[in-house]
Amino acid sequence: MKDGYLGVDIGSISTKGVIIDDKNNIIASSYIWTEGNPVKAVRQLINNLKKDLPSDYQIRGIGTTGSARKLIGLMLRANIVKNEITAHAVGTLTFYPNVRTILEIGGQDSKIILLRNGIITNYAMNTLCAAGTGSFLSSQAKRLGLDVNEFGKYALKSKNPVKIAARCTVFAESDLVHKAQVGYPKEDIIAGLCKSIVLNYLNNVGKGKKIESPIIFQGGVSKNEGVVKYFKEVLNEDIIVDPNSHLMGAIGIAVLARKNKVGHVYNLEMTNVKFDTKAIECHRCPNNCELLRIYRNNELVDSWGSKCGKY
Amino acid sequence: MTKVSFPLMGDYYVPAKFLLNHILKVEVIEPPFISNKTIELGSKYSPEFVCTPFKYTLGTMIESIEKGADTLIQMGGGCRYGYYANVQKEILDNLGYDVRVINLVTKGQMDIGRIYRLLKEIDPKVSKLQTVYYSFLVIKMVKYMDLIDDYIRANIGFEINDGEFLEVRNLMLNDFAKVKNYRELRRLYKDYFWRFKKIKVRKPDNCLKIGIIGELYTIMEPFSNYFLEKELAKNHIEIKRFTTAHYLLFEKAFKIKKYIKYVKKYIKYPMGADASDNVARTKYLCEHGYDGIIHIKSSFCTPEIGAMPIISKIAGEYDVPVLFFSFDANTSETGIKTRLEAFYDMLEMRREK
Numbered sequence: 001m002k003d004g005y006l007g008v009d010i011g012s013i014s015t016k017g018v019i020i021d022d023k024n025n026i027i028a029s030s031y032i033w034t035e036g037n038p039v040k041a042v043r044q045l046i047n048n049l050k051k052d053l054p055s056d057y058q059i060r061g062i063g064t065t066g067s068a069r070k071l072i073g074l075m076l077r078a079n080i081v082k083n084e085i086t087a088h089a090v091g092t093l094t095f096y097p098n099v100r101t102i103l104e105i106g107g108q109d110s111k112i113i114l115l116r117n118g119i120i121t122n123y124a125m126n127t128l129c130a131a132g133t134g135s136f137l138s139s140q141a142k143r144l145g146l147d148v149n150e151f152g153k154y155a156l157k158s159k160n161p162v163k164i165a166a167r168c169t170v171f172a173e174s175d176l177v178h179k180a181q182v183g184y185p186k187e188d189i190i191a192g193l194c195k196s197i198v199l200n201y202l203n204n205v206g207k208g209k210k211i212e213s214p215i216i217f218q219g220g221v222s223k224n225e226g227v228v229k230y231f232k233e234v235l236n237e238d239i240i241v242d243p244n245s246h247l248m249g250a251i252g253i254a255v256l257a258r259k260n261k262v263g264h265v266y267n268l269e270m271t272n273v274k275f276d277t278k279a280i281e282c283h284r285c286p287n288n289c290e291l292l293r294i295y296r297n298n299e300l301v302d303s304w305g306s307k308c309g310k311y
Numbered sequence: 312m313t314k315v316s317f318p319l320m321g322d323y324y325v326p327a328k329f330l331l332n333h334i335l336k337v338e339v340i341e342p343p344f345i346s347n348k349t350i351e352l353g354s355k356y357s358p359e360f361v362c363t364p365f366k367y368t369l370g371t372m373i374e375s376i377e378k379g380a381d382t383l384i385q386m387g388g389g390c391r392y393g394y395y396a397n398v399q400k401e402i403l404d405n406l407g408y409d410v411r412v413i414n415l416v417t418k419g420q421m422d423i424g425r426i427y428r429l430l431k432e433i434d435p436k437v438s439k440l441q442t443v444y445y446s447f448l449v450i451k452m453v454k455y456m457d458l459i460d461d462y463i464r465a466n467i468g469f470e471i472n473d474g475e476f477l478e479v480r481n482l483m484l485n486d487f488a489k490v491k492n493y494r495e496l497r498r499l500y501k502d503y504f505w506r507f508k509k510i511k512v513r514k515p516d517n518c519l520k521i522g523i524i525g526e527l528y529t530i531m532e533p534f535s536n537y538f539l540e541k542e543l544a545k546n547h548i549e550i551k552r553f554t555t556a557h558y559l560l561f562e563k564a565f566k567i568k569k570y571i572k573y574v575k576k577y578i579k580y581p582m583g584a585d586a587s588d589n590v591a592r593t594k595y596l597c598e599h600g601y602d603g604i605i606h607i608k609s610s611f612c613t614p615e616i617g618a619m620p621i622i623s624k625i626a627g628e629y630d631v632p633v634l635f636f637s638f639d640a641n642t643s644e645t646g647i648k649t650r651l652e653a654f655y656d657m658l659e660m661r662r663e664k
Contacts, residue, residue: 041357067645085653117662120657122632224472286348 004057005261006049006268007254008042008076009087009247010034010068013107013134014220015041016250017049020058024094024255028052028178029247038068038277039075050268063087063257065249067108074294074301075275080260084249089113089120091252092216095242100212103231103239105201105221107134112205114212124205134220136169140176140193144186148224151190155226159189165196172196194226197236213237218245273297282306313433316340316380318368321531323453323556325484327384330449334442335434337382338563339442342375345534349374354640356402362391363609366640367535369399372412376403382411382433390584390614392528448493450561455500457555459483462507464552468544469514479506519658520549522596522624524589525607526615530554536607536638537647543605546655551601553592554585563588577621586618593622597629602658604631610639632657 004027007014011034015254018029030048034041063080064073065087073081084106092102093115102113110133114122126133141148155161165175172193179189215237221227222245231239244251276295281288285308293303315337317327324341331339343349345367353370372383385396396414403410413429430437459480467476483503490496529535531554543550564648567581570591577594579586589606596604606622608615619635626633634654636647 083649083652085649085657086656117664119660121630121661123653123657125646125653208620286343286346288347 001058002056003060004053005254005258006059006063006076006266007060007087007250007252007257008045008062008064008066008072008078009084009253010038010042010064010066010072011107011220011249011250012109013046013138015066016245016247017042017045018216018247018250018254019049019053019057020254020258021057022258024251026244026247026251027054027057029250031246036070036112038072039277042072046268059268060264061254061257061261062266063253063260065253070304071277071294075273075296078257079262079264079265080253080257082253082256085111085113085120085123085125085165087249087252087256088218089252090255091248091250092218092242094251094255096214096216096240099214101215103201103211103215103217104205104219105133105197105217105227106219107138110201110205110219112209112211115211118231124207124209126205129285136172137193137197137221137224140173143173143176144172144180144190145224146190151194152223152227155191155194155224156189156227156229158185158187160188161191161195163196164189164192190235191226194224195230195234197221197227198230202234208257211235211237214240216240216242216245218242218248219247222246245268284310313337313382314340314380315382315384315433316342316372316375316378317384317386318342318371319345319532319622320528320556321529321533322484325488326449326452326456327486329490330445330454331384333445334437335430336436337434340375340378340380342371343378345371345532350640356406358472360405360611362526362611363535364392364526364532365395365399365641367528367532368395369402372403372410373406373408376408376410380410382413385412385414386416387414390612392584409495435575448496450557452487452490452496453555453560454557455496456484456487457557459500459504459507460555461552462504464540464550466510466514467505468547468549469512469518471511471513472570475510476507479503479510514549517662518547518549518599519603519655519662520551521603521605521658522551522553522592522601522657523605523607524553524592524596525585525605525636526609526612527554527559527585529609529612531556535609536636537642537644539605539607539636539647539651540652542648543655548655551596553588574625577625582614582617584612585613586614589615589618590621590625593625593633594629597626597631601631602662603654604633605636605654606633607636609636610637632661 003022004019006019013034014031015034016031019027020026028049029044032041032045062076062078064078066082066292069081075159088104092099097118099115104111108124111125113120141151162179165171202280222241228239228241274297278293280291282291287307289306291303291305294301315331319342328341332501349370350366353366355368357369387395396412400412415426432530463476486499540550570588570599574591574594578587578590622633
C-alpha cells in the first residue's frame, strides 16, 4: 500500500481538494462550487476524489484550510487545521522554492505574501472591503450575461479598456452600469473591470509592500487571463501562473498534513456519517452570544462562539 | 445624593471606584461590564465615523444612567478624546437624559487645582487633605496594578494550570478595593507579587516575544480588542505592552521629549496622542530582539494613521514584521483569528530558519 495525503481548501465560492503522495505528486484533485453549503460540498468532493484515487493508496493524513477549515476539520477529523496564508505559502514553496512574492485573489479575500529564502517575511490581507475579489467579478459577469470562465478571453479582445472607479464595489458597479448605458462595447468594459481589480489590489492590499520577482499569481481569479495581463502591464514584471494555481492552498495543507502525520489511517467513507450543526442564541448575559453546536452522529463534538467559555 | 459613574476601561474601575468612594460623599455606581449590548447602544447613538472608544464609552454611559447615575466622569485629552465629554453630553441631552458630564483632563494634562474645583462642584464638602491623601494612594495602586500586569503578561502564556494567574488577580483586585492606608497597600502588593511568582510556569528561554503598541483605549480595554492578549497567550507568546494608565497619566509628560530624541531620525515634533510614543516603542522593540510587533487601533484614529507609515518604515529597516489591526464595532472575529494565526506561523517559521 502506498501513502496518500488529503488536503481540502474550503473557500467562500469554491471547494478544492487534492491527494498527494510522499513526493508531493498530485494523484487526484477536484474543484467544485461551495454554494453556501460546505458540508455538502465536501461530501461531494470526497466522492469525486475517491473515484480518481487508485485502489493501492491509503490516506495517512488529512488537512483543512480556508474559511470553513474548523468545521470541516472536525467533520473529517483532520490532523491539521491551518489558516490559508500559511497553506498557500507552503504549497507554492513546494513547487517554486525561490518565490519572492505571492499574489492571491480568491472569492472573498485577497492576500499578498512576501517571502525570502523560503520563509514568509510579511503578508497582508484585505480588511474592510471585498472590492476586487472573485465574488465581485462573478456577480458582474452575471449582470453582463456572461460566464466567469469566458471573462478573461473577452478582456483580451479589448484594445481600449474603460476606466472604472474601483475603490468600492458598490461605486464600481454603478460606474459600470453607467459605462454600459453610455454605449461602450462589452469587451472594453470587461477589460476595464479586470484592470480595476489589479489597481485596487495593488492600492489596497499591496500598499507599501515591495513586490519583487519571481512573482506567482494564484487563487481563482488567476484563471482570468485579463487580470494576469494587466498585472504584467502594471507591475512591468513577469507573472507566473501555475496550471494548478487554484489548488495551491489545498496542496499546501496536504503537505503540512504529511509533515504532521500521526500514523493513523483514515477512512474516506463519508456517506454514512451524520453531521449536523445547530445555532442557538444564549441569553444568560447581555452579550447574547450566537452559539454553534456541532453534532457528529448525534453526538456533540464542539461548540463555538461563546465569549465566557461556558459552552 | 449624587450618583456618580464613569466609563470602563480594563480593570481600572477598581481604583476609580475606590477613590470616588473615599473622597466624595456620593453613591458610586459601578458601570456594567462591556458587552455586545453596550456597543450596540453606543453605535446606535454615535456619529458613524467617530473613533470606536467613543462608541464604547457612550454605551457604558447610557447603561450606567439606566442603573441610576446622574453624574458621569470622563477622562481624556490629547486627540479627539478631549472632545468626548462635550459631544457625549450633547448626545445624552438629545436623548432626554438629565446628567452632568465632567472631563477631568484638559488639554491632555492633569491640572490638580482644576480637578479639585470640579470635585467641589459634585460635593461641596470635599476635604482637601483627604483628596490629596487618597489621590496619592490611588496613584500608587494603579502603579502596582500595572507592575503586576506586566509580570502577568510576560508569563501567562506559559502557566501550567490554566487560569491560575487570572484567579489570583481577581483576588488581588478584591483586596485592593478594601485597603485602608498606604502601608496596607504596600504589604498587599508584596504578598501578591510573591504569590504570582510562585505560580508554576514552563517558560523556555527562547520563547516568542511580541510587543503590542497602538491606540490607548483599544489596547487597554480587552473587549474592544477582541481579547487579543488572551488569544496570543494561548499560543505561548510573551507579551510586552507599554501603554498603561500610570504611564498615560503620570509618566508620559516627562518621557515624551526623550522619546522624540530617541527617534529623531524619523520624527521631529510630537504627533499627537500616542503616535510619537508608538514610533519610539517600535524602535525599542526592534532593537531589543522582539520577534514581532502588533499595532492596534480603533478605526478612524487619526494620530495612529499618521504613525503607521513610520512604524512600517522602521520595522522594515530592522526586518521585524508588523501586523496592523483596525478594530471597529463590528469587526469579524474570524478575520482577526486568521490573521493572528498566520502571524504566529510566520514568526515560528522565521525562528526555525
